[in-house]
Amino acid sequence: MRKNIVTSLAILLAGSTAALAQSASDGKVKIGILNDQSGVYADFGGKSSVEAAKMAIEDFGGKVLDVPVELVDADHQNKPDIASNIARQWYDTEQVDAIMELTTSSVALAVQALSKEKKKINMVTGAATTDLTGKQCSPYGFHWAYDTHALAVxxxxxxxxxxxxxxxxxxxxxxxxxxxxxxxxxxxxxxxxxxxxxxxxxxxxxxxxxxxxxxxxxxxxxxxxxxxxxxxxxxxxxxxxxxxxxxxxxxxxxxxxxxxxxxxxxxxxxxxxxxxGYYWNLDDQSREFGKRFFERTGKMPNMVHAGTYSSVMQYLKAIEKAGTDETEAVAKALHEMPVDDFFARNGKVGANGRMIHDMxxxxxxxxxxxxxxxxxxxxxxxxxxxxxxxxxxxxxxxxxx
Known part of the structure; x- marks a missing residue:
């Protein structure tokens, strides 16, 4: 009888471990959109990027691993110190799992450094510097929509x-x-x-x-x-x-x-x-997203808005693939998964975190x-x-x- 009890406990513990592996911390997945919402890049990204992120979450179903996906956003005013303070608060006290968009290269570099320290995912669509996937790359950092090298070419x-x-x-x-x-x-x-x-x-x-x-x-x-x-x-x-x-x-x-x-x-x-990296009138896939975005915002999306949607969607897919929102597992999935959506056809993520796609x-x-x-x-x-x-x-x- 004692042997049966021990065996039953072992099965229960194994089941609990498996359930824990297929779960999200804090009973939710929380994404932060941090960008310029009032300055020179407000139209470039701004609140329209927030709306694109909302669209991605809604299209995914609003949940991942049976827990809700939440979204927060803030204006960093193009100041790295303000951005870092917001990011630190999000990570330390508000259970934010990943920060995205990050218009302005100085801001993106600062937040990526903090994310690396905190072992959190960051996905950049608004900033351009190649340092993000060069000398200041991070195992948890991903650069999505474009960069200065692509613009130069x-x-x-x-x-x-x-x-x-x-x-x-x-x-x-x-x-x-x-x-x-x-x-x-x-x-x-x-x-x-x-x-x-x-x-x-x-x-x-x-x-x-x-x-x-x-x-x-x-x-x-x-x-x-x-x-x-x-x-x-x-x-x-x-x-x-x-x-x-x-x-x-x-x-x-x-x-x-x-x-x-x-x-x-x-x-x-x-x-x-x-x-x-994207034009709304390129083909039927691009137009479908563009027109849905226009119905919500009154404007057509640029590559930052479309790229933000793509990065949020890919992040949620990576959590689903990994079976957890644990950073190491999600980062591994993001590196392994192809990117194939209206934004990037046959896209791939390099070992440096650069998402490589046609421009x-x-x-x-x-x-x-x-x-x-x-x-x-x-x-x-x-x-x-x-x-x-x-x-x-x-x-x-x-x-x-």
């Missing part, structure tokens, strides 16, 4: 081929801008071009006149705008006022998305060449060329993922063997 490569072989950079004065300038400059030089100079401006600059005058006087064929959001839009507007494009110099909007084109207007943006070289249509509202782009070419992104083995990430 796309927009930079296209303009060099068109004869834009001398460049001057107008660069946002923080990690993202430096990385974008460096990556594009390297690509321009490797293609036989020349970088004649650069000037750096503070984030959220309203007056670009002194910077644009330096760019104009450089005589460069291409002025590379290594900035984003309202900074890029304001630079383009003021460049027109100075007659820069009328004088024969070209503007390269190195990070410019559908959201910024809409805000600037097709009249001002027409002819600009840019690179995105698209786009050109803004002229007024009157659009077939319908928000139909702003002509697709010039598809850039295969293995060409767009750095080979993980060459990324400088210590995790790659």
């Amino acid at each position: 796309g927009t930079g490569g296209a303009l060099v081929k068109q004869g834009g072989d001398s460049w001057f950079f107008l660069t946002a004065d923080y990690a993202f801008g430096y990385s974008l300038e460096e990556q594009t400059g390297t690509f321009v030089k490797s293609a036989g071009g020349n970088v004649v100079g650069a000037v750096r401006h503070p984030l959220a600059t309203n007056d670009f006149s002194s910077f644009l005058l330096q760019a104009q006087s450089s005589g460069a064929k291409v002025i590379g705008l290594a900035n984003a959001g309202l900074d890029t839009a304001n630079a383009i507007k003021q460049a027109a006022e100075f007659g820069i494009t009328a004088g024969g110099q070209n503007l390269a909007a190195l990070l410019f998305t559908l959201a910024e084109v809409h805000g600037l207007g097709v009249e001002a943006a027409q002819g600009l060449t840019l690179t995105e 698209y070289l786009l050109q803004v249509k002229k007024p009157g060329e659009s077939d319908e509202p928000w139909d702003y782009f002509s697709v010039l070419s598809t850039i295969p993922g293995d060409e767009a992104y750095i080979d993980p083995a060459k990324s400088g990430c210590e995790l790659v063997k």
